[in-house]
Amino acid sequence: EVLLVESGGGLVQPGGSLRLSCAASGFTVSDNFMSWVRQAPGKGLEWVSIIYSGGNTYYADSVKGRFTISRDNSKNTVYLQMNTLRPEDAAVYYCTRAMEGIAGGLGFDYWGQGTLVIVSS
């Protein structure tokens, strides 16, 4: 069974840092594209970042230069290091697995339960 379990959310002051973890089971993270998606309270879904199976990483403009996606193959875990946090980064952060076709993406087929990040003084 495929499972994604996020952790690491919490309350942080503006300008602070937080590292989110996504522990995967039932498949190998390094063989797949993995992505983070966030949802601010009462708002829609916002794509945040993706790490390809080959290791390339990409970010939304809103987080570029502040967030870093990475993975630990030995732990089958994906991370999102979030620095210089702003109030507008407050959201539920979801870890997802991205299905990939030959020439493009095919959607995020598995999602974690989400972890809440609150940015407030």
Next chain:
Amino acid sequence: DIQMTQSPSSLSASVGDRLTITCRASQTINNYLNWYQQKPGKAPKLLIYAASALQSGVPSRFSGSGSGTDFTLTISSLQPEDFATYYCQQSYSISRTFGQGTKVEI
């Protein structure tokens, strides 16, 4: 970035209704369009990928169509468990942008 625009933003419907939600991309995305369903307090669920492919386990009353810039999600006969918010997403570009969502209410 590719912008995704859904319409309507919300709608009211009844059990048994046929429902159509549209999604328009700001540039061509071929058929790299996905649809998700989200219920309150839950993670989104993938319904349709590649514009018209039904994800495993999703009821056949859900269907998708379109190519290029214009896409639709259709629910042939709305069931009580279908009242939720629906999102489209393009996976043509690296930035996998979502539409703003369509809330389906009773």
